[in-house]
Every structure is written in structure tokens, then in C-alpha cells.
Amino acid sequence: MGRHAATSAARRPAPITPQVLIALAVAAVVLVAGGITWWAVGAGEGDCQSTAVVRVAVAPELAPVAEQVLGDADGLRPEDCASAEVTAQQPVQTVGDLAALDAGDLPHLWVPDSSLWAARAGDAALETVGSVASSPVVLATSRAAVDALGWQDGAPGWAAALSSGQAIAVPDLASSAEALATLGAVRTALGGGEDADNAVVQTVLAAERGPSVSPADALTAGGEGAPDAPLVPVSEQEVWATNADAEDPQLVAVYPEDGSPGLDYPLIRVGTASTPDAAAVDAAVRALTSDAARTAALEAGFRGTDGTPPAGAEAAGIREAAPPALQLDPGQVQALLAQLSELAAPSRILTVFDVSTSMEAPAGDGTRATLARDAAKSTLTLVPGNFALGLWFFAAELEGDRDWTEAVPTRALEAEVDGTVQRDLLDEQLDTIPDRLSPGGTGLYDTTLDAVRAARSDFDPTAVNSVLMVTDGTNEDSRGVELDELLDTLRSEADPARPIKVIGVALGPDADLGALEQIADATGGAAYSAVDPTDLQTVLFDALRQR
Template identity: 35%
Template sequence: MGRHSLPDQYGAGGSDPRPRARRRTVALATGLVLTVAGGTAAAVQSGLLSFGDSCQENPVRLKLAASPDLAPALTAAAERARDDDLTSDGRCVAVAVTARDAYKVTDALRAGDRTDVQVWVPDSDLWVQRLKADGGAPKVSPVGKVASTPVGVAMVPAAAKSLGWPKKTYDWIELAGATLQDDSPRLGAADPARSATGLLALTRLSTAASAAEGGQTQAAAMMKALSQRTSDSDGQVLDTLPRDSSGAEQGNPKRNQALIVSEQAAFAHNASADSGGGLDFFHPEDGSPRLDYPYTLVDQGLTTDQSRAAIRFMTYLRQPEQLRLLERHGFRTSDEAVSKKLVEGAGGSTAQPYGEPAAEPASQVALQEALGTWTITVQSARLTTVVDASASMSDTVPGTDRSRMDVTKASLLQALATFTPEDEIGLWDFSTKLDGDRDYRVLVPTERLGDRAGTGTQRERLSAAFSGLTPVPDGATGLYDTTLAAYKAATSSYVKGKFNALVVLTDGVNQDPGSISRAELITQLVRLTNPERPVPLIMIAVGPDADRAEARQIAAVTGGSGHEVSDPSQIHSVILKAIVAAGAQGAR
């Protein structure tokens, strides 16, 4: 294993070859009884004679940063290891444990900050994978798992009872949906950008929703509702519960009656003397994602002695006595045998599917997409949509009796349904000489969907404008001038705190002989692009006459993306996919 080579007595449950301190004490006491010379006994009692140095005088010192929920158990284990004179290559192993949020450690390592820890135990492998994906971050090496705990939904008893706990079970979508009604229990969670618990649950919800009809709209609605009740970290989310079990605060709109948390977090809350009442815990029937606590070496100045001592401590944690310690703190130590006492301590029940296998780990792509969508949902979006209205948009889509424009309009209306009142959306169309000498016109300015616009709202105005899009007879495609004008408008009206983007849909290449060239367009876009005020261009090439390579080339210089769809009905999903990708890029 190179620098991570195995220490002496490696193996789960391996015993320490050195005699323990208390055995030395027994030996000394026996010697004193047999000592004839009274002066020898007096010398020993006064500390003048030495029978060998303790291994504690020259230990291998390790600093271990652990997820705050796991840190108390690891601190207790480190103290036991000291009392047991745990050694690596004849030297004692001295482990100092500190509690650090995983996102803070991740951010520091990604930023290139020097760390003083040699071992890191975050609550989820997703943090390790995020670092590995970042080529500039220090190398991290997972060498095992410490424990696990499933993620579910904990509720105050009155709220759980209203949903039929413990006999009634729910999948993730049903459980989230049951808390989104006006008179339902208020559901809170930790920010998925800072919490593995929040992100794993969000990804599970997003994945499940996307598989259902109208699922993307439902997922966006759930995210928006959940974003109103998020806490900055896992440590803060439990503080949003009512402070006592008397029911006096149940109606307080600032208090949550349901939380997305881990089983261990519910266990620790219920075991706390000042918890103000126990929680009931729902284990979703379609499987729970799990926190898996990877034991990770941080290869930033890690010495060979430290790496061997770190592995020695990891094997110590797998000994039966330490496994029982972890279980007493509410963690699972086996996927096969789950302690009923532990589950009940967390507020679970045999009627809930707590023993089901963990849900399949989410892919990095799914995690990134969920985080990107969340980022956009929380920030809200500001999008200007520019639609090709050239004559070719009247061509019939193969296999249908509808034109490209008809299908495009339907897809845009479907996409519109996924945005919230806080989002800002506008609409342009373009052809050639559509407004005097200009190839484009502004149909609806980019404004907040919830704002009043005439006798209705911006959403209603925009919906009518989408429905009214019509191809221009004999109209050509004035792509380059339109793209430049729209990008200038989008960058000049940039709104801080929102996801700003320009979406251009075209079914052909530029056909305006009097327009700027592609090279000039790209040069101008580069000049307009500002990393401090990002406005990615999302260019969608629709149909066989559009140039996908050109779309990618033009969009790339703004930090955006180019796409091709053969069927305009795919526009809706492509827009969402492109926004998610751009949002995830911004989140990184």
C-alpha cells in the first residue's frame, strides 16, 4: 500500500502486543510484596526507581476532523484507545478529534488552504468524490467506513399520527407531498449545498419525481417549498422544532413539525434530556439513502508513521467494544443486522421498513443535477427566451400533423410551468427585418412572473405570447445580429442573486447576408462576458437544418452550452437540462 502500509497487528480485533499499564501496576505491586529490603519499597513509593517508559511519552499524534454527529463517539473511542495503550509499531497512538462540518472542510481543501488534520471522517462519501473531481484539491484516500445511518423524515408525534404513523408507510414523493399542503405539517431540511443529508434526500426526491408524469414540475414545486424552510446546516435544523411537547408552539409558522434528518440525528435528539419531546421517524418504503462516514486519509504532509497509525486506529474502531459504542450513539454498524433498540430510540417502529436495504447510491451526475436545480430554485432565474420565427418553422414535424412552431410553443408552455412567481422570464422572436431593419422584436420584457401586467400577471402575459408565436411568411433566419442584441440586453440587465441566462432557439443557420459574421459575433460575445456577472447562452438547434456544432461554438464562449433536438417537443427537457448544467457549473 506504499505510504499507507499496514501497521503491526493489523486486522479487526487485533490485540496490542504491549502489556497494558494496569498489568504493569499489578506486576510492580507483586514485586513490592516480595521485596525484602524495606528501602527498595520506599524508593518505589517515592518514584525514584523506573521500570520502563510508557508508550505515551512518544506517541504518534493524529488530528482527526469528524462530522459533528460522529465526533462525540470518536472522541470516546480515542480516549479508550489512550487508556488501552493502543500502539502502532511500538508507539502509542494519540488521536485528537475535532468536530467540523464536512462542507467547511471540503471548501477549505478545494480552496487550497493548508489543513492541520491527517484523518477526515465526513458524513458522506459525496464530499470525498467532490474533492476527487477537483484536480486542484489535495489527494484524499478513503480506507474504510466507520458507520452508517439512513436518511428519512422525523416528525413530532402529533404530526406523525395525523399521517397514520406507524402503520401507514410512504414513499419519498408521497411523504414530501403530504407535507406540502397548506394545513399539513411544516417540513424543514438542511441546505443541500451544505448538507449531505439534504442533498441525498433532494436527489432521491428529484429522481423519483422525474420518473412520473409531470414530475419535473412537481420536483420544482417541492424544491421551492422546501427552500423556504431550510437551515444552514444539520446542526441547526433540529433547532427549528417546537421547543416543548405541550403543543404551545405547534401553530408557530416559524417552527417545523417535520424534518429531513438521519436516523442517528433523531436518535440523538430523542436521547437528549432537553429535547422537549421525542420524534417519530418515517423510513420511506422505496429505500433510504445513507450517510456512510468514510474514514479518509488526507495526504497533505502525512508521514508514514501517521498513515500507519491512522489505519491502526481505524481497525480499532472495528473491534466489538467500539462497535457497541457507535451503536450507543445511534449509528448502524452492520447492514445485515439492525438493532431494534437503536431504531426505536430514533422513533422508528417495526411497522416502518427500517430493515430494507439502502437505496442505490445516487450517481455523481444525479447529485450534480439536483444541486444545480436547487441552486436555481433557491436563487430564482432570470431568463430571456429568443425564438426563431422564420418561415421554416411552419414545416411539419415528421410523424405528426403539427408544425415546428406549434410543437415549440407547446414545449415552451410546459417549461414555463416549472418556474415560480419569483422567476423572471421574457420573450423575443426573430427572423429577418422583423422590426424595420432589425431582425428581432421584444414581445414580452423580462420581468417577474408574479408581477401584475395589465389585467393579469407576467406569467399570463407570457403564456399568451408563447401561444401567439407565428412563423413569418418568406422570413429568413437572422441569427447572428439577434443573438448579439439579445446578449447585450441580458448582460446589461443582469440581476445579482438570480440565475441569469439567455435561451436562443433556431431551426436554421444564419441567412441574413447583411449581418455580422460568426467570427465577429464570437468576438463581441467574448467582450461582453463577465465571470463576475455570468450570463450563459443556451443555444438550441431545432431540426435537421440547424447547425449543432455552430450552436456549441457560439454558446461556449459565454460559459453556456449548445444543444440539438430533432423534435421540438424535446425543447422543454433540453432547456431544463441546460439550466441544470449551468446552475451546477455555477455551484462549483
């Protein structure tokens, strides 16, 4: 989702290992209201004094279906003085938004890929009113791998399949319902209890010890027919979509004999969202649960809610018949996620936000400053309490000759401080970003060097230590260090016993991505670009995966 630049060298996303994926905090600094938006119906036509806009957040793979269905739905046409705005958004991001954003910024309707997400939304007022589509969770690999494993006549159960010796590419447990459902399936198939929990842990650790391969690369290997293509937990629809344009599809869906947990794409009313004309929301609900929606979903490779397969299923590497359903308990899956998150080392991150006046530039419905504030606040709701975060702000000569100020020292989020907790202190200070903007310009280089030194002096050997720099400009402190001097100093002061990675995020078209890339390369970090500021949510989500 989004258009952030793929990183190469220092700018690549780090290889995603299961240990990283397990940590809910890796999803940690996950961030606010991004996404790809289609306007399903134009507003302001006809004699309408105002137009009721129904905001609909949809799992990205289903967003084209929603856009198609809502584009000409009864009750959402120009003559109805109503429209629907469809936003493709990862469910984990919507979960963060539900805890952090005002009602006017929330969707009225939410279609995540799985009902598991509702269990992670805490006390949010949610009401499931139907289902738009379904797709069972399967293991994807190549036909050659299936033959080599002897699974032509059927695969073993989930636990046996995942311990078969074939490499496993596990998606991010913090953001992937397929990954969570897979581990939940292992636990359920083994009857639950302590032994089942141990089997899940062993599966994760075995994957961690194996070769590090991303799900995307694993799917590519499967599509190319590699006999050693890893097993990847994905939705059946993803196999269908991957094979849609292939002349000789080699990627196939494997269905463990225990049955398959399903993605049910629930249609959820968000009760805390501000409400337009109730009739418009009802019209969107009718459209998304209509026969037209069912047909559109089948044409996109999903199953109907009754298990009806899409056309050409066998040719697309999937079965005609729906596999037996393996039911998962959302509460137990949540408990499993909490247990697995304890396997990962916590992060210790000094976050540093640019507050130069260039952050006043328009972005989305606000400014770059408000976007950064909302993104960070949304992410903060998802970070585990044992992770440590600190907060600095910077601009050229912000405090005398110094380019930065410390707003909150780095401490565990659950730490108590003067009658409150660190998480709340950070939340309060993030609210101040729009009011802190300084005309001094951007003091990027001096701040980066000081932040790395501060993080090293505060190093925690039990955690992954890093500095996150978010800026929309270039270095404008003429009296500070130059880039070459900064890079030389970062390299000469590097301490293998206390490594500090710098993760740079270039916000908007004016940010110096090249400098951030060089800084990242010097520290073993990564640099990201959010050329379109509305991509910040996704970019920060990826950036904080760096371990």
C-alpha cells in the first residue's frame, strides 16, 4: 500500500524474520490514516446543499471490489446527495486509528480481512453487520515442492506441514491475519493447552533458525516453480491473484488435512465515527452485502460467504471445493500473540521529529506537522509496554546554539513517572508538534550526531537500540558539521558492542533523501521516502520494522 520508495542498500526494508514479525512493537510505530483512496461517487452535483460522505476502510486486496460496488450503488449517487469514500488500509493501521483518532477521522464502515482484528480493537464500539467475501488460509508453494514433499494426494496437518523441513516464510504476526491464523491453526489442530503452545513456539523458532526469506520472495520462488520454494501462509485469493496473469502457473495452494482457518472479511459499523446521513451508511451496507458485491468478489478470486469458488479455480492453483473450516477462538489467538511477542527482544528507540516551519506545508487534510503528530500518536497505541521510546524535537538553533530539545527521556512505555506513565507523557508531547514549529530551518546533521551519541550513552544490551529521524527538509545549519564530517564521525565512533542504527524518514519532496541514505549506510540502518506525505503511515510502519 502507498507509494513509498523501495529501499536499496541502506534504503531497503530489512529482511523480515519471524522474530521481528512476532514483536507487536515491530508494528510499533505504525501510523495514522494513510492509504489509497478512491472516490466512488463524485460529490457536489445536482441541487444538494451538502453531500453525506460515507468513509469505508477496506483491506487493500478487497478495495477494488468495494470501489466497484459502491461506485454506482443505490442511495450513493449524485442525485441522492451522498457518496462513498473507499480507503485501502491495512487492518493493523485501522486498529491503531480506532484508539487514537477523533470520530471525524474514523471510517463509518470497516472491512478488515478477518474478524480477528475486532478482538484487537480494545473498547472500540464495533458492530459486525455482515460479510463481504471469504478466503481460506492456505500454504502457498510450487508444484515442484509439493511433488518433492510427496503431497500430491494431500498435505499432512498444519503442525506436520510446518515442521516438514521445507523453508517457511512467515508474514508479520503484528499485521498479518494469515500468519496469526496459521499459528492458531497449529494450536487448535493439536488440541490447545500447554503442549500445543510449545509446538507453536517451536514452529516459530524453527522458522527463525532457517533461511531468512520474505513472503514476497517466497511467492516469487513458488511462481517460478522452484522445488525448494518456501511454504508461505497466505489467503487462497492471493494464490489466485498471483496466478491470474501467469501462462503456466506453478504456484499452488496447499490445504493441510486439519482444515483451514478462514478470512471472513466482516463488514463492521464503527460506532465511534461521526455519522453522516444514516440512510447513506445503510445504503453502503446494502451495497457491500448485495449479490453484485458477491459477484464482484468472485471475479476477484475470493469465495462467496458460502464457500462458492471463483471461476477457473483449478487453473489458478486452488481447489474448487472449499476446505473444511478450522474454527479459531479470537481470544485465544490474542493470548497466543501476546505469548509470542515475549520471544522478541524489545526495541529502544529515540524518536526525533523535525519542527522547522517547513512542516507547515499542506498534507492531506492538514499539514505535515499534524500528519506527523497523528501518525505517531496512532502508532503509540500499538507499542508493547516493555519497549522504550524517547522523544526529541529539532530545528536549526532551536535552543541557543543547539538544534534540538529533549521532550521526553527514553524510558519503557509502562514506566511510571511522577504519577503518570511514559506512554501518556509521549502522547501529550506529540500533541504539541504543530505548536512547536520554529523558523530556524532544519538542523539535521548536528541533531543526528547528538542523537546517536545520546542513544549510545543510554544503550540497553537487552534491546535493539536505534534512532528514528523524521524530517521534511535539508540541513540548514551552516555553523554545524557538514555531511562528510558527520559520516566520518559516525563511522569512527561506531562501537560494535553498542550498535546504534539510524532510520531516516524523508517526508515530502523537499527532504534530503540522499543524505538520509548515506547516514543510514554509515550506521547499518535504512532510509525511506514518503514523497506523498499521506504515505507517512505506511513508511513509518515499515521503518520501525528495522531491527
